[in-house]
Amino acid sequence: AQTVTQSQPEMSVQEAETVTLSCTYDTSESDYYLFWYKQPPSRQMILVIRQEAYKQQNATENRFSVNFQKAAKSFSLKISDSQLGDAAMYFCAYRSADAGNMLTFGGGTRLMVKP
Amino acid sequence: NAGVTQTPKFQVLKTGQSMTLQCAQDMNHNSMYWYRQDPGMGLRLIYYSASEGTTDKGEVPNGYNVSRLNKREFSLRLESAAPSQTSVYFCASSEMYEQYFGPGTRLTVT
Numbered sequence: 165a166q167t168v169t170q171s172q173p174e175m176s177v178q179e180a181e182t183v184t185l186s187c188t189y190d191t192s193e194s195d196y197y198l199f200w201y202k203q204p205p206s207r208q209m210i211l212v213i214r215q216e217a218y219k220q221q222n223a224t225e226n227r228f229s230v231n232f233q234k235a236a237k238s239f240s241l242k243i244s245d246s247q248l249g250d251a252a253m254y255f256c257a258y259r260s261a262d263a264g265n266m267l268t269f270g271g272g273t274r275l276m277v278k279p
Numbered sequence: 280n281a282g283v284t285q286t287p288k289f290q291v292l293k294t295g296q297s298m299t300l301q302c303a304q305d306m307n308h309n310s311m312y313w314y315r316q317d318p319g320m321g322l323r324l325i326y327y328s329a330s331e332g333t334t335d336k337g338e339v340p341n342g343y344n345v346s347r348l349n350k351r352e353f354s355l356r357l358e359s360a361a362p363s364q365t366s367v368y369f370c371a372s373s374e375m376y377e378q379y380f381g382p383g384t385r386l387t388v389t
Contacts, residue, residue: 206382207367208380208382209371211378255321257321265310265373265378266337267322268324269323271319271320272320
């Protein structure tokens with residue numbers, strides 16, 4: 165079974181600065197997908213970014229980018245120019261290419277943004 | 280376009296009571312899922328349905344049953360609620376890569 169670990173329960177960043185959230189995963193598969201989801205206080209789960217394991221290029225979505233290190237099984241999220249609205253829980257998630265689209269989530273990192 | 284809707288938003292049950300959580304999606308997705316989220320933890324899969332007419336157990340299925348009523352609707356039933364089932368429940372649907380989540384149901388069992 166796959167496991168996803170987020171070792172930082174809480175992180176803090178100053179508005180307009182950059183912060184990196186860590187995620188590691190354990191799998192024996194070669195083909196899979198990785199995701200970062202944001203959960204604000206409203207509880208709504210919002211997809212931030214997706215990475216396909218077969219792609220060497222790191223995914224980027226506006227101020228959000230990832231550092232995908234397949235050999236190290238590491239998938240970190242970088243948020244640039246942090247905004248107050250970025251404050252939320254962030255969850256890393258893994259999905260096997262074969263397993264019916266089921267997601268395995270990490271325990272989450274609470275990001276606080278200081279004005 | 281409502282996406283994924285869940286009812287109710289909040290519920291309090293006494294130990295031993297039963298209830299059904301409802302979920303519907305209007306995106307014509309084949310796959311639907313039920314997750315639970317406990318405090319300080321990520322979501323854990325309870326059951327999923329890869330297509331209409333099929334259901335399979337996830338990581339934490341004990342104490343729950345599901346019904347895929349049609350392509351749009353996927354319900355989760357607690358036959359005899361226990362305090363350990365106090366949690367926030369999320370329904371989701373997907374077609375390809377992304378799962379779309381409902382707003383969640385906060386369930387408290389006393």
